[in-house]
Amino acid sequence: MRLPARVLCVPAALLATLLGGASAAWAAGEAPELAARVAAGELPPLAQRLPASPRVVTMAQPGRYGGELRLLMGRAKDVRMMTVYGYTRLIGYNSDLELVPDLAEAVEVVGEREFTIRLRAGHRWSDGAPFTSEDFRYWWQDVAGNSELSPFGPPSQLLVDGEPPRVEFPDALTVRYTWSRPNPFFLTALAATHPLYIYAPAHYLEPAHARYADREALDATARAVGQRDWASLHANLFSPYKNLNPQLPALDPWLVSTPAPSTRFVFERNPYFHRVDAQGRQLPYIDRVVLSIADGKLIPAKTGAGESDLQARHLSFSDFTFLKAAEKRTGNPVHLWRTTKGAHLALFPNLNVTDPVWRKLLRDVRFRRALSLAVDRREINQVIYYGLAVEGNNSVMRECPLYEPRFRNAWARYAPKEANALFDALGLTTRDARDIRLLPDGRPLEIIVETAGEDTEQSDVLELIESSWREVGVKLFTKPLQREVFRNRIFSGATVMSIWGGLENGLPTPDMSPHELAPTSQQQLQWPKWGQHFETSGSVGEAPDMQAAERLISLNEQWRTARGREQRADIWREMLEIHSQQVFSIGIVSGVPQPVVVNARLRNVPPDGIYNWEPGAHFGIYHPDTFWFDAQ
């Protein structure tokens, strides 16, 4: 993988700035509250808190310090969203979805087998202790390598065909991971929204580890606080993604200071944060982030009442009109960002259904194509999404380098006559008194589409599909269920068809894994048993017995060992072609706009951005640490 040239230029640029005598600017380049603490002797001066070469983030408008950002979340667990929004990773995506080193000063890749991570000199944890390769060693040997803390071995992203890496620590600022075969998942795992943590604050955790402290004493301490043993105490202390431990040293821009449980979490700035703006002022600009936990259904109302400064979570497009009207009252503008899921909603015919008649019918590609041709996507787009969505298949978005119009449009136009012809060709010619076609065994062609019952939007869309399917003699029934029951029924093969969101990543680059397109997970609603078979390496589930699915699995394998971007792109394109021709999922619309409400005084928030979980980290790639509050 080639790193953008500008990354290598960063240290050089900073050197020039330093030589240019910008040290005076640096002394003033910190928040007033931190300067006060420095003056009082509680913190070391800025030059000692920043790494020797901090990460410089360029932005449209350099900002001012101060302010408190209020956010609303739906559950107490969403405290982890601050790790997502902070988006501090060893290597992360920028707003163009390219990988750029962040915590690491540089990442050198040789043949995709050897990864050398160079840390920043002088980089410190949030409590002032140095961040060095010792923290990586502690994690690798004493957490991932400890049989009590990790009874199942290191995380799967570190294993290539079951083989762990050879990990070396040449010096205090360098860590090297080497495999004998390429590991294309390593960097994307480090940059993921829910990242792979390969480092841990050794100085904080060693006293809680049985190798460095007395095991009996630790077990006693653990039992005193209601934990089973020292291992679960350690796991409780070290939960960097979940943000449950206020004392855990971290590298994020804001640190949690409220212990759980609470309905209001306050995050204070990290005095040792490693990013600065172009003038050398330490980020973040905003002093404090306050997360209030409220019921998810009340959040649109609360946002409309002006109780949030930056809100997109729990807001959906159906709240847009309400929020726009509230704009007048609160003055907070509502932006519409683009969602990049392959499809906002898609129907998933269950190819692993147990009923033999349905199984035969759903596996016939003509049936799936006919169902897809009978959906009036334009009507759905106009009625529910005001025409703002993009009609088409569950496939990659237009902005993706792999996009071809036929991926999105094959079998996605509204052609009821052609659908009727396909159904007739399948032999479903007899109809009953209601003009609904009959299955080969005499039952009416009634498809029960099951939903997770959480969203009225899904029921509305199904209502519209029902009327257009009735034109071609197919009856649709909607069945809302509770999420777990919904899932379990699909996994067991009781469900004929379900409705859910489409591809999670609609903007892939050839270097991202195409596992979503192949039967690799039980969570894929169109072939849960094949996915389970892959996940458990054959012990549970069914092996794919459809030629197209087998081809997808073999292509997924080939991607792992492919050399070169071109070869990977070819594999992606073939997989996308198979999907568009085989109609494994009936995509309806995609690109549904996501309302984002921003406080009128909050700057540096892009008015038009991508709202996606992986990659994108919702606001993460736009660096909330660069957001700032203006005077008015």
Added chain:
Amino acid sequence: MFSYLIRRLLVMIPTLLVISVLVFVIIQLPEGDYLSSHIAELQAQGEKVSQDEIAFLRQQYGLDRSQVEQYLVWLAGMLQGDFGYSFEYNLPVSEVVGDRLFLSFILSFATIVFTWVVAFPIGVYSATHQYSWADHGLTLIGFLGLATPNFLFALVLLYVANVVFGTSIGGLMDPQYVDAPMSWGKLLSVLEHLWIPVVVIGTSGTAGMIRRLRANLLDELQKQYVVTARAKGLPPIRLLVKYPLRMALNPFIADIGNLLPQVISGAAIVSVVLSLPTTGPMLLSALQSQDMYLAGSFLMFLSLLTVIGMFLSDLALAALDPRIRLEGGTTR
């Protein structure tokens, strides 16, 4: 009287025991347990959980033991004051519950007081001015409150309060007071928010109260001794208060037994809708994720409150009605 008290107290124990068995059985009835919903959630987030891990976690959470064993462990713990461990929050239940029980209690208490304060004068007025415009009008309002679904009414009041009074949406106080120590500002903010759930839950209880009080009072007012007293020249208010009202109050106080469960369960729904920091929302999410000890302990707390409340109402009834004191039983 004393034996009556002792008997009532002793009956509470088997009642609570039966409740605990019912609670445990019903929570465990749905297929799977906390672990299966937890794993489903992990998998939905894209994390892979292997079969070995599942077995390990099952053992760690103690879910590999039989149902009877789990129940006995829980019961034994509760009797010692250890209410178990919440899987979802990874903390002992007593730490998770925190302030919520106290706030629930305040909400229920305020609702019952509201119900009494509203129902009492209206009931009396309705009975003494039977079939007047006011009688019909007030009864209509009471029934409207009963007929409107709680959650709808709550949302409407929430919106009205926000637009007209500027009250922040949801919660029992303004966000800035959540962790702050008690102060006049905080108290005022709590009162500002409290009236919505109290009115919503209270109105469904007042309708019933009004009608009961009215009916009983009317029965009493028909009786011979009232006519006699009136003929003898007793002032009407004194006549009303000293004799018929005291008889009519009987069911009023006995009804606390019915009112308490209604208030507590009504409060759960309204709390979820209004996002109040009371037991309702936490109980709901605990039940959905089958977080056995948290949900079970909540329900036991609430049952205990209800049982004690009914005991107190029986005591009040015994104090009010000499017939009960002397005969040692309850009349309904």
